[in-house]
Amino acid sequence: MSHATAAPRHLVLRLFDERIALRIPLRALITATSLTLILLLVMSISLATGTYGIALEEVWNTLRGITISSAIDNVVWEFRFPRTLAAALVGAMMALSGATLQNATRNGLADPSLVGISQGAALAVVALTVLFPASLALFRPWAAFFGAIAVALAIQGLSHTRQGGGAIRFILMGIGLSAFVASITSALLTYSEIDRAMAALSWLAGSINATNWNDVATLAGWTVILAPILLALSRTMSAMRFGEGTATGLGAPIRLANNIQLAIAVALAAVATSVVGPLGFVGLIAPHAAKRLARAGMGLHLILTALWGAILVSLADLLGRAAFAPIQIPAGIITAAIGVPVFVILLVRTRPTQTH
Amino acid sequence: MSLRTLFALAGLALTLAIPAFAQETRNVTAANGTFDIPVAPQRIVALNDQIIALPLYELGASVVGSAGRVDAEGKTFMRGGMDTLGIDYANTDIQYVGQFNALNVEAIAALQPDLIIGGTYTDLAVVDQLQSIAPTLVIDNGALGLIETLRTLADVSGQSGNFEARYQSYQANIERTKSFIGDTAAISATTTFMFPEADDLWVYRANLGAITQVLSDLGFAQPAAVAALNATQASWSAELIQQLDADFIFGFYRQQPDATPETIRAAYEKFAPGWCAALTACQNGQFVVLPGPTFGSTMTGLELALELVENNVAGRPFTPFVEAP
Amino acid sequence: MTVAAAPSPVRHSARSWSGVPVLLAILAGLFLLHIAVGAKALPLGTVVDAFFAFDSKDFDHVIVFNLRLPRAVIAVVVGATLALAGALMQGVTRNPLADPALLGLTSGAAFAVVIATSVYGLATMALLPWIAMAGSLGAAAIVYIIARLVPGGATPLSMTLAGASVSAFLGAVISAIHLLNQETFENLRVWLTGSLAGRDVTMLYYVGPPMLVALLAGILLAPRVTVLAMGDDVAQGLGVRTGPLKAQLLAVVVVLTAGAVALAGPLGFIGLVIPHVVRLYVGSDYRWIVPYAALAGAAYLLGVDIIARVAIPPREISTGIITAMIGAPLFVHLVRRRTR
Structure with a gap:
């Protein structure tokens, strides 16, 4: 785009003696602000909603540190607050994972739950739940994490050729391997005791039900480590939007960047899945939604994507526990049920010629 | 505020x-x-x-x-x-x-x-x-x-007092039932579970709530193939149902529209056509479907299971199962 | 157009008929093996007697005649139709990775059946195939629309991904139903993995006739699929009206898939794997691929079902779990070979 038309609609941010200069499109900035406000609103409603009736005012006072009763303290501080934060964090992580995966594989339909990462985590957790029901809850996140990493490594290894790993191969390998892994999972579910199968099934549906401060710390810690790497890579990532040839022409170290991106995508999804179970479609939808709302540079696009993901999962968790009370529906089912139709609408509104 | x-x-x-x-x-x-x-x-x-x-x-x-x-x-x-x-x-x-x-x-x-x-x-x-x-x-x-x-x-x-009192009377009833039956070890019983969809047949060696407890308290025997199970239960191939033949075979119906005694019996027949003809227990009217509480985990379930088993085994004549030579 | 006018990209055309008796022999052999072996070891004499001197009082005869024979027949029908459907789909979409399960047709049919039986308590078997057909047609349409709308159009990759996401979505809804209503999960958990155990042969009376028509239509349409597989432009240049042809082929695929799901639940990967194996031997002429795929698919599912029944007695494994366990690695292998 020409400099003359672009200039008025951009905000230029200069940091560190102009070593970093950011030209931020105004519309994207406004979008980011509104999304942040929406997220805060959803999180507030989430904090005020629950089976344990607490008035909004009481929630606010509890959060300010005024003890109304130890029970209310407990509900707000130990149940609602970590749950609300975990939902937002998990959403942001899955969304970033999806955006990164889509960028690295140059395919707008890539999602952690379609390429075997979720299935690897699921198999590990189901195996643990069904075969060693007495094992410690402590092991579950680790099992999920290693399951996800193992499947991701297998996909990476299988899709690697002498010419390097093809992005298309990565996705197709993912689909093949996830079908394989899922068949073992369903064998375990079908031939185990019904109660154990049911216990595993609730985790498989993706539920934020039982998150505590440790989970929040895990999620936040990994986000703090991984998200800045993505932002640092954003320039290379935006070059890669135009295809490998262009990116190489622009001097981007393609193969390295690609591998780092895939690794981060897997790590983000694996950590999020290990805490709340497989949450499908967030990684698929959030980047598309971010793209539709505002065109932005890669860095800002990632932030918008993360915000979208956080809103989506927070909303799904809120709907899941409030809409059909007293019956609670896991967030993963809500994300799938609202996510896929939204996704189809988004796609229908795209003209095939418009690439980004 | x-x-x-x-x-x-x-x-x-x-x-x-x-x-x-x-x-x-x-x-x-x-x-x-x-x-x-x-x-x-x-x-x-x-x-x-x-x-x-x-x-x-x-x-x-x-x-x-x-x-x-x-x-x-x-x-x-x-x-x-x-x-x-x-x-x-x-x-x-x-x-x-x-x-x-x-x-x-x-x-x-x-x-x-x-x-x-x-x-x-x-x-x-x-x-x-x-x-x-x-x-x-x-x-x-x-x-x-x-x-x-x-x-x-x-x-x-x-509530220990309540439990021990009820458990004592249950044990007394077990002894009474045993005295009615005589040599309980000479009687074999198989516990099976069938879902209305008739996709697979589960066989329980132990741990199906009250019924398996009552059968073992009474000292009943189990068919060799069931007694040999490592796990407490297993899904069973339709071809091998004759391994389950015994003096009595138990199944279960529940209080739900698709699991009535009639639909459950039909499910057995759908899962293994010729179920009844293949099993002497069924031919002799000794394939019995019991109500849901008998596989539950309550004292009431234990008492009910005991009464029903006693009634089926001691309360009427039955034809003993003879192992094929 | 006539068969003679079709361009001949076939490498082994001279040998093309020669494989049929071989495959038929293998199929017959596996069929007999399927009937002869099982969880219970029966002497061969008993198996033969079951056919020639059936005694309904002899449970061994019942095993052969009422348990193994219907199961073998269903394996043949389901295997043949899924492989044939997969072959046609691969030709029409020019997508080597097309498969009724990968593209969402199977889960669409399964989804419709689960909704109809568990939510609406449908018990009429006669309606089930039609519900399955509606489900798989709906899923096929959604997958195709999504793939078309993706920037770049309906490429094999976008079709596969769209299929995977539609399947995942339907899977999520099915698991929601399970979670909310545990009874249906207990009732349907084996069926949902795709199983040939305890299948009702009477279902064959309802789905058999439409499936047979679709099967014949598929074989008759096969020569034109070869032309279609070379591209719409080429096909139109050769005088093929691609639009109506594609619609007819879609109808064939939907009827076959829905029938197979109504019979055995969602079985994956047969439609993907078999046509590829067949292609290795008969080349790329669908005139041969289609009938060969049907025969090989039937043989394959018979073989898999034999494993499912005898692997760990006294239990039986769900056939669908084994087809996925064998099919998925083959899929991975295909991707490795084809996208180098």
């Missing part, structure tokens, strides 16, 4: 908290550690309906909340509640607190329980959260077996 309301609320909270503090406590050890629990718990939440809430309720414990199920119409119910004890959420003070694998911790907190009891099927992350509300015990019913599970539940809920 004004200072006055705050004081009022604090005062209210204090009065609500007093009973919990005033209670005497004692030390108990469960599968997940040792806990200080009230000597006489007044507000118990059960994390499973069939295995925990029903036995607690029938022993006279004060259950204020229980996990349950959701039926096809979206109505919550306690499995086995109506057919075993005639109770449900609608006709008791028991509140629904989620499904056993999707518990609602806030609903549990709102009930202000002084004791929470779950099992090995309970999500351990949820158990950790619940510890901040009240001591939460994990009872490993698989390892304990039915009688010890009931004894433990009675003990922690302060």
Whole structure:
């Protein structure tokens, strides 16, 4: 785009003696602000909603540190607050994972739950739940994490050729391997005791039900480590939007960047899945939604994507526990049920010629 | 919020908290550690309906909340509640607190329980959260077996006296039934479970609630193939049903429209065409489908299972099974 | 157009008929093996007697005649139709990774059946195939629309991904139903993995006739699929009206898939794997691929079902779990070979 038309609609941010200069499109900035406000609103409603009736005012006072009763303290501080934060964090992580995966594989339909990462985590957790029901809850996140990493490594290894790993191969390998892994999972579910199968099934549906401060710390810690790497890579990532040839022409170290991106995508999804179970479609939808709302540079696009993901999962968790009370529906089912139709609408509104 | 309301609320909270503090406590050890629990718990939440809430309720414990199920119409119910004890959420003070694998911790907190009891099927992350509300015990019913599970539940809920009295009369009834039958070890029985969909047949060596307990207390034998199982249960190939032949074969119907005695019998025939013709037990009218409470985990279920088995084995003539040469 | 006018990219055209008797022999052999072996070891004499001197009072005869024979027949029908459907789909979409399960047709049919039986309590078997057909047609349409709308159009990759996401979505809804209503999960958990155990042969009376028509139509349309597989432009240049042809082929695929799901539940990967194996031997002429795929698919599913029944007695494994366990690695292998 020409400099003359672009200039008025951009905000230029200069940091560190102009070593970093950011030209931020105004519309994207406004979008980011509104999304942040929406997220805060959803999180507030989430904090005020629950089976344990607490008035909004009481929630606010509890959060300010005024003890109304130890029970209310407990509900707000130990149940609602970590749950609300975990939902937002998990959403942001899955969304970033999806955006990164889509960028690295140059395919707008890539999602952690379609390429075997979720299935690897699921198999590990189901195996643990069904075969060693007495094992410690402590092991579950680790099992999920290693399951996800193992499947991701297998996909990476299988899709690697002498010419390097093809992005298309990565996705197709993912689909093949996830079908394989899922068949073992369903064998375990079908031939185990019904109660154990049911216990595993609730985790498989993706539920934020039982998150505590440790989970929040895990999620936040990994986000703090991984998200800045993505932002640092954003320039290379935006070059890669135009295809490998262009990116190489622009001097981007393609193969390295690609591998780092895939690794981060897997790590983000694996950590999020290990805490709340497989949450499908967030990684698929959030980047598309971010793209539709505002065109932005890669860095800002990632932030918008993360915000979208956080809103989506927070909303799904809120709907899941409030809409059909007293019956609670896991967030993963809500994300799938609202996510896929939204996704189809988004796609229908795209003209095939418009690439980004 | 004004200072006055705050004081009022604090005062209210204090009065609500007093009973919990005033209670005497004692030390108990469960599968997940040792806990200080009230000597006489007044507000118990059960994390499973069939295995925990029903036995607690029938022993006279004060259950204020229980996990349950959701039926096809979206109505919550306690499995086995109506057919075993005639109770449900609608006709008791028991509140629904989620499904056993999707518990609602806030609903549990709102009930202000002084004791929470779950099992090995309970999500351990949820158990950790619940510890901040009240001591939460994990009872490993698989390892304990039915009688010890009931004894433990009675003990922690302060109802040991009720349990021991009922258990004694159950044992006396077992002896009475044995005296009616004579050499019980000469009689073989197989416990099977069939779902209405007729996809697979499950065979239980042990741990199908009251019925397997009663059969083993009576000293009945099992077919060799069943006795040889490593696991407590296995799904069985239709081709091998003749391995299940015995003096008596038991199946189960339930209080739900698709699991009536008639549909369950039809499911056996659909799963293995010629089921009845292939099994001498069935030919002789000794394939018996029992009502749901007999595979439940209650004292009532034990008493009912014993009566029904006694009635089928001692209350009428039957044709003994002769192993094919 | 006539068969003779078709360009001949076939490498082994001279040998093309020669494989039929071989495959038929293998199929017959596996069929007999399927009937002869099982969880219960029966002497061969008993198996033969079951056919020539059936005694309904002898349970061994019942095993052969009422348990193994219907199961073998269903394996043949389902295997043949899924492989044939997969072959046609690969030709029409020019997508080497097309498969009724991968592109969402199977889960669409399964989804419709689950909804109809568990939510609406449908018990009429006669309606089931039609519900399955509606489900798989709906899923096929959604997958195709999504793939078309993706920037770049309906490429094999976008089709596969769209299929995977539609399947995942339907899977999520099915698991929601399970979670909310545990009874249906207990009732349907084996069926949902795709199983040939305890299948009702009477279902064959309802789905058999439409499936047979679709099967014949598929074989008759096969020569034109070869032309279609070379591209719409080429096909139109050769005088093929691609639009109506594609619609007819879609109808064939939907009827076959829905029938197979109604018979055996969702079985994956047969439609993907078999046509590829067949292509290795008969080349790329669908005139041969289609009938060969049907025969090989039948043989394959018979073989898999034999494993499912005898692997760990006294239990039986769900056939669908084994087809996925064998099929998925083959899929991975295909991707490795084809996208170098």
